[in-house]
Amino acid sequence: MTTATLAPAAITAAGVTRSFGDVKAVSDATLTVPQGSVTALIGPNGCGKTTLMLMLAGLLRSDGGSISVAGLDPVHDSAGVRNAIGWMPDQLGSWDNLTCLQTLTLMGRAYGERKEFARQRGLGLLQLVHLSEFADRPARVLSRGQKQRLSLARALVHDPQVLLLDEPANGLDPRSRIELRQLVRELAAGGKTVLVSSHVLSELDEMVDGAIFMSKGRTLGDEAQAMVAEARGRFRVTALNPDRLTEVLRAWDYAFDEVDGGVTLQISNREHGSQVLTALVKADVQVDSFGSAGSALEQTYLAMNEERR
Structure with a gap:
């Protein structure tokens, strides 16, 4: 997962709030989504993700703060924002x-x-989401996953600049999830900006350029990004001779944690990882596996929830 920091912002929000009676659904949301990027919006159920996305889409008015989508303010130009975005609800x-x-x-x-243009556009979109065989069949016959694909096609009907996808992988089978990842990356490569909310964090890692974390109605800023960076550098190493592995690391005074079948340690970048792996092999460690300890987004989410509790 890389972060596109130089592109102009397609979505910005600053100090956004929204309450429903006594319940404050969003208390302080601040974010920036670069143009042509795929950005994840991550947080537990009830943290305010969907409420925030509804406000970004101009479908719900904020109580305070400022929002800009494709250079437009949803409060003062809701019609313009709706023309600029493709909204895929849960x-x-x-x-x-x-x-x-x-x-x-x-x-x-x-x-x-x-x-006729709308019809031809619809045929092309059905082909894109692999629903061509259902073109002339009523929507009621679709499965949950097929309805998700139709929802994505509907969000793309007017060729929007910005896509807001709320749990797009819900109900999709493994092949469809892979195709969704590929399609989202292709859309971003073509210049579209995608903000996607999902609980399938391991798959988001392979899809997104950056991530925004939410907890209790607030977006988490630099602390969450630092946690992602740390998680991305956490590697798991296993060896056919594990005793030799830990012996060598202790001799180097290299900090590590023992886990089932190996160790985890921090790697600062790819060059550093290559150096560590080469040194271990030269030290007669029979390395069996050497790679990421898991999804950086998943590890950050779990650490965030630990703090929340």
Whole structure:
């Protein structure tokens, strides 16, 4: 996972708040999402992720703070923001009696597209999300995962600059999840900005350029990014002669933690990792595996929740 820091911001929020009666769903959300990037929005259930995304989409008015999406303010130009974004909610609200193609054609028409153009655009999108065989079948026959794919196609109908995806992998089978990752990366490579909320953190690691963490209605800033950086540098090493592995590390005075079948240690960058691996082999350590200790986002999320408790 790399972070794109030089691109201009497509989404910004500063000090955003939103309450529902006595419940403060979002108490202080501040974030920046670079243009042409894929950014994860991560946090436990009830932390305010969906409320924040609804405000970014112009579907819910904030109580305070400022928001800019594609250079537009959702409060003062909600129509402009809705034209600039593609919104994929957690659950697709569909017209069960309309076919998949009719659904996409209708959405295209709602955005001002000519009927034949909207129809051809819909056919292309159904092919993109592997639903071509369902073009003339009603939405009610779709499975949960197929409805998710139709929802993604619907979000792309008007070729938006920004995509807001709320739990897009829900209900998808493994192949569809892989295809979703590939498609999201292709969309970003084409210049679209993607903000994606998901609990499938190991898959997000392979998809995103950066991450924003939320807890109790607040976005976590530099402390969360430092935790991600530390987790990304945590490597797990196993050896066919584990006693020799720990002996060598102790002789080097190299800090490590023993885990089942090996050790974990901190690696600062790829060059450092290559040097450590080479040195271990030269020291007669029969290295069996040498790589990341796991998902950096997952490790950060678990550490964040420990602090929350």
